[in-house]
Amino acid sequence: MGWCDAAGEPLSAGGGKAVRPALVLLAAKAVSRVDDAVTDAAVAVELVHNFSLIHDDVMDGDEYRRHRPTVWSLFGVPTAVLVGDALLTAAQQVLMAAGHPAATRALAELSSAVQHMLHGQAMDVSFESRQDVGPDESVAMTEGKTAALMRCACVLGALYAGADPPRTAALGDFGRHLGMAFQYVDDLLGIWGDPARTGKPVWSDLRARKKSLPVVAALSSGTAAGRELEQLYHAQGALSDDQLATAAELVALAGGRDWARDRAERHLEDALSCLDAVDAEPQARRNLVAVARLVADREL
């Protein structure tokens, strides 16, 4: 979970933002007074999130996350695969252990979200060897890879609070739109983010030639800048810093940056308007809005 360093010494920071468990707790509070049982659901969602990060880092070969070396880069691929498997299994054990009346439905939602995440990651992996990925596919990939678990977090909170189906659905939609906004912002930060804040090297997504949302939009824009970007993306060998700066500029020139910003803003607005259908408890609503702004309004 990132609470210790590689030698097992406790760390005071670095465990991530815990957005998803916050969403579980706030979604529950939005609906009713919350008992302690909902923390099981929050823990389960965070375990699934960490499972997916650890396995994704193996698949993507990413050496850093949250300013720190990834599990596989410290302990090897076999250990990272095993740790991910154990976290996924533990998530389900935590959810089922207490025998909460909502646990069985929550587990079905969580497992369905996991399958969507895996499908999204499988699409992402396949994009690497394809040159014809369009924005629609890229958005569908994001629905699975990022939005499914944020949606699930809110649905689980609602289920544990005994929400009726319409409020549960509205909270789920809030989470889904928030997840989409989150990923557009994350992809923008993957190109233009401040390394000191993102914990990743500058231009890291371009360096790895990732087909992130703004890049796909640029590549399929039909513009001269898009075609130039395509040539850079398909060039042999590593890209120099000059080439990376050019690539970033081409993404912007081809409209990828504006498109991604616009989509992020629209999803954030849609998320916030979903809260109207929830008829949320006022303090929980304010906190949900604050989390939404935290993840979707990061310095762009």
Add this chain to the structure above:
Amino acid sequence: MGWCDAAGEPLSAGGGKAVRPALVLLAAKAVSRVDDAVTDAAVAVELVHNFSLIHDDVMDGDEYRRHRPTVWSLFGVPTAVLVGDALLTAAQQVLMAAGHPAATRALAELSSAVQHMLHGQAMDVSFESRQDVGPDESVAMTEGKTAALMRCACVLGALYAGADPPRTAALGDFGRHLGMAFQYVDDLLGIWGDPARTGKPVWSDLRARKKSLPVVAALSSGTAAGRELEQLYHAQGALSDDQLATAAELVALAGGRDWARDRAERHLEDALSCLDAVDAEPQARRNLVAVARLVADREL
């Protein structure tokens, strides 16, 4: 699951022996008449088994299984990790989908078995870089890696058939002993098995310098043959066929082969005597004995 070739064409054979789902069905039949619901449990166990094979092959770098290339060697490590994750999740979905009264307890047993399997595999991975592994650790590793799921298969069958706790426990013990016997035999075949039957190259475990049960017994035997084997295992570079033949002989000379054969036989006997405590339906009992002999009496 191995039902198709790499191009997606259906194959008539090659999907494995299906020992674990057979154990689920037969354990249920040993206790009572069986309804169709128990097939969910059988499917879940086989999905977990395939999950573990696919991830283990990634970790161990094994290129062949069941005479065929492994998932990662055909489709790459990322796809193999994702497929394993999806099978693990699907196992739990299959078990919970029908709302069977035994499903929740069965899921707890299955998840516990998965955690034991992961712990066993983690021990196995750690053994590779250690030179002081003793038989006790090696046996503990096998309890997790192999026996836990065979035990679980029998427990799930018993639970779905409504068995009382003593019969459930006895069937679980049967499965555990059978799993232990299975692994001793498998490790013997990993050294002396006929490649045409095992689906693996001759001496494959020695070539990979695996610390299998007979090898660990030989290495810690305190015999001259054991010390000579240790030197071979720690030699630089790949072992020649002559060296592999010598290594196999040294395992036998140091007593590893006889020890593993003896332990396999004792576990098979213990497994069969557990069936006495089950008071099993006679035809199901005969079939359980036949499965036990199939997995533990493979040509040694």
